Amino acid sequence: MEYCQKNLEKTAQRGEFTGQIADQRSLGSDHKLMIIGLTGRGAEIFRQAKAGQFVQISCGNITDGSGINKSGPTLLRRPFSMAGVRREFYRGGIGAKREDEILGGVQNDKGVDQNDKSGAQNNEGGDEIIYVEIIYRLVGPGTNWMAGRGIGEEINLLGPLGNGFTPPDDRKSKIILAGGGVGLPPLYFWADQLVEAGYENVVGFAGAQGKDLFAGELNKDDYDASEPLQSQMVIKQWARSGTCCIAATEDGSFGFTGSVVEALERFIDAHGDGPETYLYACGPYGMLKAAAEAAQRRKMVCQVCMEAYMACGIGVCQSCAVLVREKPSPASPHKGGQGTQYKLVCSNGPVFDAEEVVWELVKTRR
Amino acid sequence: MNVMDRTFEPDLTVDLGSVRLSNPVMTASGTCGYAFELGDFVDLNRLGGFITKSITLEERAGNIPPRTVETTGGLLNSIGLANVGLERFIQEKVPLLEKMTIPVFVNVAGKTIEEYEEVCRRLSEIAVIRGLELNVSCPNVKEGGISFGINASATGRLVGAVRKACPETLLIVKLTPNVTDITAPARAAVEAGADVLSLVNTFTGMAIDIETGKAVLGNGTGGLSGPAIKPLALYQVQRAYQEVASPEGIPIIGVGGIVCAEDAIEFIIAGAAAAAVGTAGMINPSCLVKIVEGIRQYLKRQEIKTIKELVGTLE
Incomplete structure (x- = not known):
């Protein structure tokens, strides 16, 4: 080389x-x-x-x-x-x-x-x-x-x-990081960078199917299981940036019982949301779609970090196409449907604005 | 054999018709983008030549994902010739290609003979483009959607029409391997005026998801590339060389599963004048220049003065 x-x-x-x-x-x-x-x-x-x-x-x-x-x-x-x-x-x-x-x-x-x-x-x-x-x-x-x-x-x-997350302009913005399954890791890194840049109001949500299936290290000893929707220093990779979080498991074996998006909606119901809230999500397709829908209902700004099957990862092979909305242009009719175009997860993403993605048409392999 | 001087430097230059390459290693169409997409990972100007992805008259969005799946030693793809179309290619990509110091070839695809003619005519007027490579594996929409390339007479008609539309342009015809006898379309292409043959394109294949009972690729079937196809491609190159290219004096660009210098040398011994690297370069861009170096080392070790001496030396 x-x-x-x-x-x-x-x-x-x-x-x-x-x-x-x-x-x-x-x-x-x-x-x-x-x-x-x-x-x-x-x-x-x-x-x-x-x-x-x-x-x-x-x-x-x-x-x-x-x-x-x-x-x-x-x-x-x-x-x-x-x-x-x-x-x-x-x-x-x-x-x-x-x-x-x-x-x-x-x-x-x-x-x-x-x-x-x-x-x-x-x-x-x-x-x-x-x-x-x-x-x-x-x-x-x-x-x-x-x-x-x-x-x-x-x-x-x-x-x-690829391209990373974009931070809010205001360092006092409420920031929610929501990761499901193996989608959690980039949000640890994002918390590191947000905290280093002076963002003060960051809370994490970590989802997994069961307690041994978190893509991170659980701080089980200090965890108060009686308060599953209270943010705590649960995940060590977030704790290093001082980021508290709420853990959720599908089987109820640790933290809140249910999906990570259900947990964050319950949390927001208790603590309030609003247009100044930023949601950064990474996880499987179903979770991202649910996060995008929650963000739309609650008028939160939402960026999603998407996963796709890739061959090259560097914008050459055009494998990792995802359908996004575009301004209609008669000059470029696309097979994907009216007003949509394919973008590449590897080079246009993997971070996209959630409202840009045509969720109902995202094709996934199991 | 004579004892060679230690400073002996083999001659790696290759002639594709009127275009001279400094070495036999090229990018294969569809695996290296329009221009400098791989440029952060490898110095493309150290290769012999650059072949762009396929360009069509109209912009194409490409097929429904999933578009690729890895198989044992191979990559199955059905990208659907996603590309920006002729006009945007000329406006946005040609200025980038003008910065390339190695010969540039543009791969052309189309649905009808007329489309090929129009795209080739326009591209042949652009100075930086030293030649055109016809992707003849596309369905011929006006004649039942059967690929031009699997029928020798359709291949001949297409190549003949483009030859007439651009009489001065170096014309490379990239053959599909999905035929019983590769020599038939190879001969038809040469008789219709091809200057260079390039083979092979991908082998049609599929993968099935046994949990859903459906094809993995959104398009159902795709084209197989990568090391899995190398022995198959090598055989077809050898056949086309023996039966058509060698007697007619037509150079071949060998393509199909090359991942290292040894693979490229096999193609050259089988009859290829140049070797195009596709899937491997997309996964490990730096292998492209390693292959150039590996060929140079091989020639030194074997005390072969020029790469041309090695072409078609299969015993």
Whole structure:
């Protein structure tokens, strides 16, 4: 990669990078957290990543051009949102014990090489290591391959890709972050960035099917189960930015019993809403549609971070099309229907204004 | 074999008719966008040539999603030739292509012979476009919706009409592999005036969701690409080279599942003058230049002075 990257424009805000796994561990029964350390130009670029953007991870080497290892389990890369992009590396957990667990950049002993082996174009970023956090659910050959990788192994990725969330103009705006299933991670990163930018009024809603199925770490010890609709420091990944949240499970095994959107509607009924409330949602299609409808009823501004089956993730293959409303133009009749057009989740999104998406026509694969 | 000088640098240049490429590696249509979409990930100007995605007369929104699904070693797609259409291509994309320092070829698709003629005529007037690649796999709307490319005489009529519409333009014809005998459309294309053959396009296939009993792709069927098709594509290139291209002196662009230099070299030995990389470049853009380097290293190792010597050397 060295020779192909060096001539690229220095202004590029994305690229192909190889990092090393700084940590990997299980979260509940279905999810894993992988922390990837990037150095050099990778660190420089990812330092500026925005919540809602994603990376495309290579799960094997079938197309790496070397011709020596064609046994990768997947042909396509797999897209993942980022749960955080941080300068420090926390080994054990994130949250309560953080002071003890900061490994302090290049002094860490976990195998992230201080020398630039990242395959990045140059060393302009110095010795800085940027840690990209990925929380993923084990669903198929790609994620199973990832789960089998150990600390110190290399991960090749493209990123940061797509467009992130847009914050409200007013730092005093009420902000609701609602994540369902494996849609939670980008909202941890968004809370980090909102709080750092001075937004004061951020509350999270975390949904899962059951208590072992949260895409995050539950702070079960300090949780007051008698107040499920009271925001608490429930999820450690949100707690690091001081973001309280409400947890909801479909089976009632933890927190509010019901969907994450039901929980937030009950919360809003109790605390009030209004046009100054911003809702940022990420999760499966049904949840996003419900969030979009709730936002419309309550006149909240709503941005959704959408998921789609992708091949390239970089705007080339046109796989991840989603139907959105457009101003009618007789010059460009579209097959999708009157006044609609396809946009690409990978490059026009993955964040869209909820009112822009034609929800009834979003096609999903199971 | 003579002991070669250590500083020996093999000659990688390739001639596609009147257009010279600095090396045999090209992008395959549909996997690299209109111009610099891959430019943040790979220096495209280090390739031999660039082939755009398919351009049609009218803008096309594309097929109903899902549009792609991964299969074992392959990618099945039914994008539906989503593209901005001729006018917007000329206004918005050609200025970008003008910044490219390597030869640029535009892939053209259409529903009728007249559409192909019109699009090709307009594009042939643009200086930066060094040649046109005809995607003949599209349904011929005026003749029952059967793909032009699966019928030798329809292929010949289409190529002949475009040849007449743009007599000076380098004409590449990209053949569909969904035929019993690839040599028939290959011969028809050459007899009708094709300067270069490019093969293969994707193989028609499908995937079924066994839980719903429905096809996975919104369009039902799609075209298979990726390493899964490489042996099939290689065979068709070898056949077309032996039977048509070699006797007629027509260069072939080999396409189909190339992921590394070794794959590209196989196509060259089978008879391809150049090798286009599609699916792999979309997944790992940097592999495009690694393939160029890999070919260079191979020629050095084998002490082959020019890539042209290797073309069609299958024993």
